Amino acid sequence: MTALLAAVEYGGDFALPPVGELFNFPAFGPLAISRVVILVLIATAAAGLLFVVAFSNAKVVPGKLQLVAETIVEFIREQIVLQIIGPDGLKFVPLLVTMFMFIWFNNLLEITPLVNFPTTSRMALPAFLALLSYVTFVFLGFRHNGMGYLKEVAFPPGVPWPIYILLTPIELVSTFVLRPFTLAVRLFANMVAGHILLTVVFLATHAFLAPKFPGAIVGVMTLAVSPLAVGFELFIASLQAYIFVILTAVYISGAMHPEH
Amino acid sequence: MEGSLNAIGYGLAAVGPGIGIGIMIGKAVEAMARQPEAAGIVRANMFIGIAVIEALALLGFVLAFAL
Numbered sequence: 001m002t003a004l005l006a007a008v009e010y011g012g013d014f015a016l017p018p019v020g021e022l023f024n025f026p027a028f029g030p031l032a033i034s035r036v037v038i039l040v041l042i043a044t045a046a047a048g049l050l051f052v053v054a055f056s057n058a059k060v061v062p063g064k065l066q067l068v069a070e071t072i073v074e075f076i077r078e079q080i081v082l083q084i085i086g087p088d089g090l091k092f093v094p095l096l097v098t099m100f101m102f103i104w105f106n107n108l109l110e111i112t113p114l115v116n117f118p119t120t121s122r123m124a125l126p127a128f129l130a131l132l133s134y135v136t137f138v139f140l141g142f143r144h145n146g147m148g149y150l151k152e153v154a155f156p157p158g159v160p161w162p163i164y165i166l167l168t169p170i171e172l173v174s175t176f177v178l179r180p181f182t183l184a185v186r187l188f189a190n191m192v193a194g195h196i197l198l199t200v201v202f203l204a205t206h207a208f209l210a211p212k213f214p215g216a217i218v219g220v221m222t223l224a225v226s227p228l229a230v231g232f233e234l235f236i237a238s239l240q241a242y243i244f245v246i247l248t249a250v251y252i253s254g255a256m257h258p259e260h
Numbered sequence: 261m262e263g264s265l266n267a268i269g270y271g272l273a274a275v276g277p278g279i280g281i282g283i284m285i286g287k288a289v290e291a292m293a294r295q296p297e298a299a300g301i302v303r304a305n306m307f308i309g310i311a312v313i314e315a316l317a318l319l320g321f322v323l324a325f326a327l
Contacts, residue, residue: 189318
C-alpha cells in the first residue's frame with residue numbers, strides 16, 4: 001500500500017491492489033498468531049473489561065459506567081428477548097449479550113483510527129458465530145420437541161397437503177442449510193464491502209491529493225465523502241451486530257415454539 | 261472483449277435487492293404515516309428486513325471477488 005502511494009506521489013498511476021491483499025495478514029507467531037488474532041483479542045478484552053469494570057461495585061442506583069452496561073443488557077433483554085422469545089427466553093440473555101458485544105466491538109475496529117480493519121471480515125469469525133447460533137437452535141428444537149421437531153419444520157401446519165410436495169424441501173433446506181450460511185455470509189459480506197469502500201475512499205483521497213498528480217478535484221470530493229463513509233460504516237457495523245442477535249433470537253423462538 | 265464477468269454478476273445481483281428494499285421501505289414509510297404511534301415497531305422491523313434483503317446483494321458483491 002505504501003509502495004502504491006509512493007509511486008503515485010512521484011508520478012505514477014493510481015491503481016488499486018487486488019482485493020485479496022486488503023485482507024491477508026501473514027502469521028508471525030506460534031499458533032498462527034497474526035495481526036487479525038491480536039486485534040480480536042484486543043476487542044474481546046475491551047468488551048470484557050467494560051462489563052467487568054462496570055459491574056465490579058454494582059450499586060442499586062447505578063453510576064455512569066454501570067448505567068452504560070445496564071442499558072446494553074436492558075436493550076437486549078427488553079427489545080429482543082422478551083419481545084421475540086417471551087419470558088422463557090430470559091436464560092438466553094447472557095448468550096445474546098455476549099454475541100452482541102463481541103460482534104459489535106469487532107465490527108467497530110473497522111473505523112478505529114489506527115486499526116481500520118474489521119476482524120469479522122475474516123470468514124472464520126462469522127462462520128464460528130453462525131455455527132454457535134445453529135447448534136443452539138437445532139439443539140433447542142430437538143430438546144423441546146423431540147424427534148417431532150423435524151416434522152414441525154418440514155410440515156408446517158395449516159397448509160393443504162399437495163403444497164407439501166413443494167414446501168417441504170424448501171423448508172428443510174431453508175432451516176437447516178440456509179440459516180447458518182446466510183447468518184455468516186451476511187456479517188462477512190457487510191464487513192468486507194465496508195472495508196473495500198473505506199479503503200477506496202481513503203486511498204483515492206491520498207492519491208488524488210498527491211502533489212504531482214492531476215485531478216485534485218477528485219481528491220477533494222473523496223475527502224468530503226470520507227466522513228460520510230465512516231459514519232455509514234458505524235451505522236452498518238452496529239446494525240449488523242443487532243441483526244445477528246435478533247435473527248438468533250428469532251431462530252431460538254422458532255425452535256422453542258414452532259407453532260408460531 | 262476484455263473484462264470480468266464478475267462485475268456483470270455483481271451488478272445483476274444488486275437489481276433484485278434494490279427493488280425489494282425500495283418496495284419495503286416505501287411500505288414502511290406508508291405504515292408510519294398511517295399510524296405514527298406504531299413508528300417504533302415498524303422501524304425496528306424495517307431494519308431487520310433491510311439486513312435480510314441486503315445480504316443477497318452483498319453475497320453477489322463479495323463472491324464476485326472471491327470466485
